[in-house]
Amino acid sequence: MSRPRKVIVVGGGLGGLWAALRVAEAGFQVEIFSLFEVKRSHSVCAQGGINACFDSKGERDTIWQHIVDTLKGGAYLANQPPVKSMCEDAPGLIQTFERMGVTFSRTAEGLLDLRLFGGVKHRRTLFAGASTGQQLLYGVDQEVRRQESLGRLQKLEWWEFLSLGLNQQGACQGIIAMNLRTMEIKAFPSDAVILATGGMGQVYGHRSTNSTNSTGAAACRVYQQGAWFANTEFFQFHPTAMLGDDKTRLMSEAARGEGGRIWVPRDVDDRRRPGQIPEQDRFYFLEEWYPSYGNTVPRDLASRAIWEVVHKLGLGVGGEAKVYLDLTHLNPGFIEQRLHAILDIYRKFHGTDPIHEPMEIYPSAHYAMGGLWVDFERDDTTGGIKHGSPRNHATNIPGLYACGECDYGYHGANRLGANSLLSASYSGRVAGESVANYLQGLQQGHPSPEDPIYSKEINHQQELNRQLINDQGEENPYQLHRELGELMSSQVGVVRDNKTLNNAIESLRTLQQRSRNINLQEHNSWSNQGLTYARQLQEMIRLGEVIAVSALNRDECRGAHYKPEFELKLPENASAGDPAFEAYRNQWKAQNQNWLKTTIAKQTDWGPQVDYQAVDLSVLAPEEPRDYR
Numbered sequence: 001m002s003r004p005r006k007v008i009v010v011g012g013g014l015g016g017l018w019a020a021l022r023v024a025e026a027g028f029q030v031e032i033f034s035l036f037e038v039k040r041s042h043s044v045c046a047q048g049g050i051n052a053c054f055d056s057k058g059e060r061d062t063i064w065q066h067i068v069d070t071l072k073g074g075a076y077l078a079n080q081p082p083v084k085s086m087c088e089d090a091p092g093l094i095q096t097f098e099r100m101g102v103t104f105s106r107t108a109e110g111l112l113d114l115r116l117f118g119g120v121k122h123r124r125t126l127f128a129g130a131s132t133g134q135q136l137l138y139g140v141d142q143e144v145r146r147q148e149s150l151g152r153l154q155k156l157e158w159w160e161f162l163s164l165g166l167n168q169q170g171a172c173q174g175i176i177a178m179n180l181r182t183m184e185i186k187a188f189p190s191d192a193v194i195l196a197t198g199g200m201g202q203v204y205g206h207r208s209t210n211s212t213n214s215t216g217a218a219a220c221r222v223y224q225q226g227a228w229f230a231n232t233e234f235f236q237f238h239p240t241a242m243l244g245d246d247k248t249r250l251m252s253e254a255a256r257g258e259g260g261r262i263w264v265p266r267d268v269d270d271r272r273r274p275g276q277i278p279e280q281d282r283f284y285f286l287e288e289w290y291p292s293y294g295n296t297v298p299r300d301l302a303s304r305a306i307w308e309v310v311h312k313l314g315l316g317v318g319g320e321a322k323v324y325l326d327l328t329h330l331n332p333g334f335i336e337q338r339l340h341a342i343l344d345i346y347r348k349f350h351g352t353d354p355i356h357e358p359m360e361i362y363p364s365a366h367y368a369m370g371g372l373w374v375d376f377e378r379d380d381t382t383g384g385i386k387h388g389s390p391r392n393h394a395t396n397i398p399g400l401y402a403c404g405e406c407d408y409g410y411h412g413a414n415r416l417g418a419n420s421l422l423s424a425s426y427s428g429r430v431a432g433e434s435v436a437n438y439l440q441g442l443q444q445g446h447p448s449p450e451d452p453i454y455s456k457e458i459n460h461q462q463e464l465n466r467q468l469i470n471d472q473g474e475e476n477p478y479q480l481h482r483e484l485g486e487l488m489s490s491q492v493g494v495v496r497d498n499k500t501l502n503n504a505i506e507s508l509r510t511l512q513q514r515s516r517n518i519n520l521q522e523h524n525s526w527s528n529q530g531l532t533y534a535r536q537l538q539e540m541i542r543l544g545e546v547i548a549v550s551a552l553n554r555d556e557c558r559g560a561h562y563k564p565e566f567e568l569k570l571p572e573n574a575s576a577g578d579p580a581f582e583a584y585r586n587q588w589k590a591q592n593q594n595w596l597k598t599t600i601a602k603q604t605d606w607g608p609q610v611d612y613q614a615v616d617l618s619v620l621a622p623e624e625p626r627d628y629r
Helices: 014-025 063-073 080-099 132-149 201-207 217-224 285-289 299-312 332-350 419-440 452-470 477-491 498-514 529-553 579-591
Strands: 006-010 029-034 153-157 159-166 172-179 185-189 192-195 235-242 261-265 323-326 359-368 400-402 597-604 607-614
Touching: 006 014, 006 172, 014 029, 014 132, 014 192, 014 419, 029 159, 063 080, 080 132, 080 419, 132 153, 132 419, 159 185, 159 217, 159 452, 172 192, 172 452, 185 452, 192 217, 192 419, 201 359, 201 477, 201 529, 217 529, 217 597, 235 299, 235 332, 261 285, 261 299, 285 299, 299 323, 299 359, 332 359, 400 419, 452 529, 477 498, 477 529, 498 529, 529 597, 529 607
Parallel strands: 006 029, 006 192, 029 153, 192 400
Antiparallel strands: 159 172, 172 185, 235 359, 261 323, 323 359, 597 607
């Protein structure tokens, strides 16, 4: 007897909800699995806005310029057809959000308001105050709830993905998941799986702006089952994160886009209150070093500039690793209206008011440009992707798709601010449409839950749980996670070198050994939070090794990956076409065997194996290098 076609979506953020919505609208059954209520997904933490070209400010912005900014900002390491289609479809996506009921901020005339974001010279970021991600997620969730009411979709919240169900041909036919309340492990068959589990910022521990649930564990588990990771060395450090003992908290790029200025006292021994320091005694280093962009330079440049000011020039505020993000010169009513959400966070956790005193900030691990490798099919007529192709967002495992931050598809070596909400929404929609067409071509349906392909994996997962619960090891998982965060932040951080990366890899392998000797100190088999935490920690350590090995193998400075020893400086007054420029470019390419290639990491018994894949450059010819100063 044939069973109705069913798709499992793992993750309830913007990518997952969009994918589930498109599959359900195509008439297939959908199950959404989430670690918690989907309305708590990390998409709600996105603050500043979402990019789309509307040009309501009359700045002559164009969709083509959005494409160019995205590709150049990503240092030409993103496959170009998907980026082209994403930027072209962005205005229509915004209009769809509006029809869903999302209330974007508007001008006094009633037009969609726009703000400036880093790496661009035109206002193209739409926003809903400073809680844009929350408003977008809630809008899509209302449409998902409508599909629930029609019986096409079911949410299974408080379930954790443990592994894929793979048939004898290696195709994905469902998942194994664990109930986080009862710790019951069950098989859930399906005809396809879409992974939309977000980022992996917790690999950097408390020095990340990400939620405590952004562990990357689900992606790492499918990696161990044969899925490829791509470009994991490119990890974005957000330049403006509020410091804290428990974690860092994002102070949106919208603060710079609305006129915020970053500075430090010119004299490191200056102990005056920031408001008492006159202009001539302030070092507005982004404005001096990058006059074309000022405080809205791309995030990788801003983060490295802050790192240089603090660690090379020794000018951190009060001699510490922090600089000022200043809004005090702006109209208080204007700032309160536009940035209330982040002002409220800073007041609550720091105890001072950014309207009256500059914020203290420092770069923090924020966004993984890399992730699971996904395919696409190019449309030779349009130059973008072929919409509806089953290849779009397919991983190398048949039947497994990925979208949102857990895939690598749209940002290359560095993500432009406000392209994250766009890529999450767009990729989810594309993945859902692709899976719907993939199902049309399937000859056989999924097996029953009693099939041996599931029972063997269930037994394996149950044994892993028993070992962790019964082990009387010596290691504390919470201490190991803190050590992991410190290690990754200090040795695989904003600035890197090969000697340190080699040391980091050895240290990560030692951490892997220690993570097998954990003592949970709680041995209950009901709602054992320590058990789930320890299992996620083991995956985070493996991910740390993938990141470090990929970084070690890329000997260049590109986007968020910066190795000073491999940086070549552009000759003075050289421009494209000049003999000096061409000689420089050829030298740079000769030194760099993996120039304009995607890193592909594959799991082996001895660790990650790194290969490379050429980038599709069919839309825009690269201009190497790009000098913002």
